[in-house]
Amino acid sequence: MAIAKATALTWTHSVSPSLHVPQSSVRDARRFRVFCASDQSQKGNEMIVSVTGATGFIGRRLVQRLRADNHDVHVLTRSRSRAELIFPVKDYPGLVIAEEPKWRDCIQKSNAVVNLAGMPISTRWSSEIKKEIKDSRIRVTSKVVDYINASPGENRPTVLVSATAVGYYGSSETRVFDERSPSGNDYLAEVCREWEATALTVNKDVRVALIRIGVVLGKDGGALAKMVPLFMMFAGGPLGSGQQWFSWIHVDDLVNLIYEALINPSYKAKF
Numbered sequence: 521m522a523i524a525k526a527t528a529l530t531w532t533h534s535v536s537p538s539l540h541v542p543q544s545s546v547r548d549a550r551r552f553r554v555f556c557a558s559d560q561s562q563k564g565n566e567m568i569v570s571v572t573g574a575t576g577f578i579g580r581r582l583v584q585r586l587r588a589d590n591h592d593v594h595v596l597t598r599s600r601s602r603a604e605l606i607f608p609v610k611d612y613p614g615l616v617i618a619e620e621p622k623w624r625d626c627i628q629k630s631n632a633v634v635n636l637a638g639m640p641i642s643t644r645w646s647s648e649i650k651k652e653i654k655d656s657r658i659r660v661t662s663k664v665v666d667y668i669n670a671s672p673g674e675n676r677p678t679v680l681v682s683a684t685a686v687g688y689y690g691s692s693e694t695r696v697f698d699e700r701s702p703s704g705n706d707y708l709a710e711v712c713r714e715w716e717a718t719a720l721t722v723n724k725d726v727r728v729a730l731i732r733i734g735v736v737l738g739k740d741g742g743a744l745a746k747m748v749p750l751f752m753m754f755a756g757g758p759l760g761s762g763q764q765w766f767s768w769i770h771v772d773d774l775v776n777l778i779y780e781a782l783i784n785p786s787y788k789a790k791f
Contacts (some may be wrong), residue, residue, distance in 0.1 A: 567782065570594040570626050572660055573636030573683070575606050577741035578733075581775045582634065583607065587615070594618060594626040596637075596664075620663075627667040628675045632782050635664050635682040635719065641708075642746065654711045661718040669723050679727045681781045682719035686734045686767050688712035693764055720789065728789045730782040731774075738771035 569586055573579045574595040587595050594616040597603040603617045618626045621641050627633060637660040661682060668677055678753075689697040690704015703709045714782050737744045748757040781787040 530582040531627050533733060567632055568594070568630045569632045569634060569782065570596055570623075570630040570677070571634045571636065572596045572664060573638065575599075575603050576636060577681075577738070578736060578771060578774060578778075579636050580606060580637070581738075581771050582778055583612075583615075585775050585779060587612065592616070594630060596620075596623050596626060623663065624667045624670070625663065627677060628671045630677050632679045632681070633664055633668065633677050634778060634782070635661055635680065637661075638683070638715075642743065650707060654714065657715045658718050661715060662721075665718060665722045669721075673725075676723065677726060679729070679730060679782060680719065680722050681729045681787075682716075682777055684712050684719075684730050684732050684774065686732050688732055690717070727785060727787075729787040730789050731778060733767050733774060733783060734767035736771050736774055737768050740771075742771060743768075 574583050583593050595603050596618055599615055600619050607615050639656040641653055687708030688703050689701050690706050690709045703713050736742045
């Protein structure tokens with residue numbers, strides 16, 4: 521399978537079509553330390569960020585990145601015990617882990633929310649699984665938006681970064697998609713449209729960034745962790761012709777993109 525080299529262009533093809541991405545900020549993201557933007561009202565440059573999907577492959581790396589830059593993180597989870605295994609207190613002192621009954625309080629105490637939750641799609645699809653793939657995304661996003669909207673103005677987060685996917689565009693063996701391309705007609709495109717539409721029902725005073733994510737690669741998990749063992753056993757090989765395009769991004773690049781969307785007011789979806 522032909523896999524394109526990751527570039528700054530990979531990032532711009534992973535975000536909302538209505539989202540303006542400053543090219544210089546993306547290109548230079550690896551060369552300078554990103555600090556909190558001036559629209560944060562808390563002391564200094566520190567943010568308080570609530571994260572759904574924090575126990576997943578992307579979420580774990582994002583939590584590490586945020587804490588490395590001295591931001592406070594609220595892990596919004598359905599399983600406190602699982603989250604505590606992933607984020608042991610000895611390694612993550614002060615990390616707030618909250619199950620669903622506490623999500624509202626956490627969100628109202630946050631400056632920003634990152635919504636990454638959703639059932640993985642890398643499984644065999646039955647009608648029941650397809651329903652859960654969609655419902656898991658819509659359900660959590662709707663809950664997050666409701667809690668943000670119910671927050672008193674002075675306690676309302678100022679930014680929502682919500683995941684979606686390049687599945688929005690549908691699939692093609694020949695076409696090239698960018699942020700201006702229309703949505704596709706298949707199942708994943710339908711999921712992404714509803715997912716994004718739900719996020720965009722948030723209060724108009726909240727800045728929204730929609731991140732359309734491709735296949736996320738990294739040595740510690742994600743798609744690569746499932747592919748590598750086959751090649752280690754000499755069972756791997758090209759899929760189909762091996763010439764089809766493959767939309768991917770490295771997990772570190774994606775975390776940097778989410779981080780930039782949190783702090784850079786230029787990242788904003790147009791309603």
